[in-house]
Amino acid sequence: xxxxxxxxxxxxxxxxxxxxxxxxxxxxxxxxxxxxxxxxxxxxxxxxxxxxxxxxxxxxxxxxxxxxxxxxxxxxxxxxxxxxxxxxxxxxxxxxxxxxxxxxxxxxxxxxxx
Amino acid sequence: xxxxxxxxxxxxxxxxxxxxxxxxxxxxxxxxxxxxxxxxxxxxxxxxxxxxxxxxxxxxxxxxxxxxxxxxxxxxxxxxxxxxxxxxxxxxxxxxxxxxxxxxxxxxxxxxxx
Amino acid sequence: xxxxxxxxxxxxxxxxxxxxxxxxxxxxxxxxxxxxxxxxxxxxxxxxxxxxxxxxxxxxxxxxxxxxxxxxxxxxxxxxxxxxxxxxxxxxxxxxxxxxxxxxxxxxxxxxxxxxxxxxxxxxxxxxxxxxxxxxxxxxxxxxxxxxxxxx
Amino acid sequence: xxxxxxxxxxxxxxxxxxxxxxxxxxxxxxxxxxxxxxxxxxxxxxxxxxxxxxxxxxxxxxxxxxxxxxxxxxxxxxxxxxxxxxxxxxxxxxxxxxxxxxxxxxxxxxxxxxxxxxxxxxxxxxxxxxxxxxxxxxxxxxxxxxxxxxxx
Ligand SMILES: Nc1ncnc2c1ncn2[C@@H]1O[C@H](COP(=O)(O)OP(=O)(O)O)[C@@H](O)[C@H]1O
Ligand SMILES: Nc1ncnc2c1ncn2[C@@H]1O[C@H](COP(=O)(O)OP(=O)(O)O)[C@@H](O)[C@H]1O
Numbered sequence: 001x002x003x004x005x006x007x008x009x010x011x012x013x014x015x016x017x018x019x020x021x022x023x024x025x026x027x028x029x030x031x032x033x034x035x036x037x038x039x040x041x042x043x044x045x046x047x048x049x050x051x052x053x054x055x056x057x058x059x060x061x062x063x064x065x066x067x068x069x070x071x072x073x074x075x076x077x078x079x080x081x082x083x084x085x086x087x088x089x090x091x092x093x094x095x096x097x098x099x100x101x102x103x104x105x106x107x108x109x110x111x112x113x114x
Numbered sequence: 115x116x117x118x119x120x121x122x123x124x125x126x127x128x129x130x131x132x133x134x135x136x137x138x139x140x141x142x143x144x145x146x147x148x149x150x151x152x153x154x155x156x157x158x159x160x161x162x163x164x165x166x167x168x169x170x171x172x173x174x175x176x177x178x179x180x181x182x183x184x185x186x187x188x189x190x191x192x193x194x195x196x197x198x199x200x201x202x203x204x205x206x207x208x209x210x211x212x213x214x215x216x217x218x219x220x221x222x223x224x225x226x227x228x
Numbered sequence: 229x230x231x232x233x234x235x236x237x238x239x240x241x242x243x244x245x246x247x248x249x250x251x252x253x254x255x256x257x258x259x260x261x262x263x264x265x266x267x268x269x270x271x272x273x274x275x276x277x278x279x280x281x282x283x284x285x286x287x288x289x290x291x292x293x294x295x296x297x298x299x300x301x302x303x304x305x306x307x308x309x310x311x312x313x314x315x316x317x318x319x320x321x322x323x324x325x326x327x328x329x330x331x332x333x334x335x336x337x338x339x340x341x342x343x344x345x346x347x348x349x350x351x352x353x354x355x356x357x358x359x360x361x362x363x364x365x366x367x368x369x370x371x372x373x374x375x376x377x378x379x380x
Numbered sequence: 381x382x383x384x385x386x387x388x389x390x391x392x393x394x395x396x397x398x399x400x401x402x403x404x405x406x407x408x409x410x411x412x413x414x415x416x417x418x419x420x421x422x423x424x425x426x427x428x429x430x431x432x433x434x435x436x437x438x439x440x441x442x443x444x445x446x447x448x449x450x451x452x453x454x455x456x457x458x459x460x461x462x463x464x465x466x467x468x469x470x471x472x473x474x475x476x477x478x479x480x481x482x483x484x485x486x487x488x489x490x491x492x493x494x495x496x497x498x499x500x501x502x503x504x505x506x507x508x509x510x511x512x513x514x515x516x517x518x519x520x521x522x523x524x525x526x527x528x529x530x531x532x
Contacts, residue, residue, distance in 0.1 A: 056342045
């Protein structure tokens with residue numbers, strides 16, 4: 001598991017790569033929080049393009065970041081969620097509170113427009 | 115493990131795909147022998163291009179086919195042996211009795227010219 | 229005697245044990261997937277199996293042993309086109325299994341758990357049975373049908 | 381407590397058991413490779429490990445149990461950047477271990493064995509120890525150094 005992050009127009013974009021399980025989540029949670037702090041929790045985009053596997057620990061990561069971002073008045077969007085992860089997202093009901101976009105650009109636009 | 119074979123100018127060309135271990139060898143040995151019988155054991159080319167893994171069971175398969183082909187006066191050549199398999203071939207000393215060619219075409223030419 | 233043709237993998241099993249460390253979660257998924265491959269599952273079925281195993285193993289590590297060290301045991305067996313997977317721990321056990329099975333229920337919101345693990349397992353396998361003895365451990369048995377039944 | 385940073389996988393282990401069926405050879409390779417991944421091996425090291433494991437497991441199946449059914453047991457552990465792998469069977473055992481270790485020696489030329497299994501194992505790992513009791517079984521212990529030693 002590795003993450004790659006960049007800040008585009010004040011939006012923190014985090015691309016995650018590999019298996020998003022409990023082991024990975026424990027390691028990257030603090031890293032994302034640190035970068036959120038540095039960018040003032042304004043807007044976060046999580047990209048799932050290079051995620052090979054995800055379980056409910058990934059849902060916990062998303063919900064946790066949703067909480068910390070919205071507490072600071074910021075916004076969260078997800079993007080590039082592949083077919084194998086779709087069912088997990090649907091099952092969890094997470095789509096009722098966070099939006100998923102086809103592309104990173106669309107997700108960035110959405111959190112900026114808010 | 116799967117094999118794909120074709121006969122080109124009387125030369126039986128067998129492309130093996132997957133893991134060439136004891137399990138696979140037990141299953142494909144008879145298949146190759148059957149096709150050798152049908153083509154009169156004249157010439158056999160074994161392609162390793164799509165082999166992901168091989169152990170000494172693969173060496174046994176090669177030596178076994180070397181024996182059955184040469185007993186009938188035929189010829190054997192190997193081709194497209196990737197880096198991970200090289201050391202196995204070198205260690206085994208098999209290169210002293212069978213030639214390895216870069217391409218399938220070169221291997222076919224070699225067994226035909228004999 | 230080529231078992232592959234007549235009854236693929238019938239009666240085959242595997243058992244796997246490892247300490248309750250998060251770095252072993254992927255080992256558990258990969259081993260179960262490699263074993264299940266004998267039933268020739270679709271990619272979707274394989275993803276479902278790996279996800280269910282990942283949930284059960286993670287639960288053993290986080291909830292069973294509460295991040296302390298213990299042993300997680302997995303056993304898998306094949307029966308007429310179905311795979312049965314048992315994940316066991318000797319950890320703290322579950323007091324109220326009905327409560328635990330409720331979607332979104334988690335005893336560890338502090339760890340950012342979503343409470344969706346058991347719900348996901350239930351929806352990704354055909355049968356899910358949980359046995360637990362508080363203070364002694366938990367045993368989760370899952371069964372999933374993969375391949376059409378073969379003539380013997 | 382993030383074990384990844386200070387001492388990757390130190391003290392970690394796994395144990396795997398399965399019946400002596402050739403279809404389990406790939407499971408054995410995949411599980412050991414997934415476990416060894418914690419030491420961040422190169423692709424070449426991983427291939428060497430998988431090959432050595434494949435040889436030992438194949439030997440247990442063909443020679444130990446002579447294609448009958450028995451159980452193969454694998455255990456792996458990590459020690460300061462090295463992996464130790466033990467492959468055991470309760471099969472017929474080896475009468476003459478020195479003879480068995482000779483390149484090209486095989487007791488089963490009828491099965492088209494090359495007699496190179498133990499030679500390959502020897503050359504792909506750093507240490508190879510064989511214990512065997514005729515009529516009772518064989519235990520092959522391999523050790524291979526993978527990663528630089530970490531400060532604790
Ligand atoms: N192996 C286990 N040992 C002890 N408690 C468990 C175990 N598995 C599940 N539980 C309990 O069931 C609850 C719900 O589990 P689950 O649905 O997987 O959600 P989560 O893991 O996100 O908490 C857990 O919070 C825990 O209290
Ligand atoms: N687990 C085992 N049980 C019994 N005999 C074994 C075992 N492993 C190896 N042997 C003996 O050692 C010989 C050499 O083994 P090896 O070098 O792997 O070659 P091969 O498997 O091609 O015969 C075998 O032919 C067999 O007689």
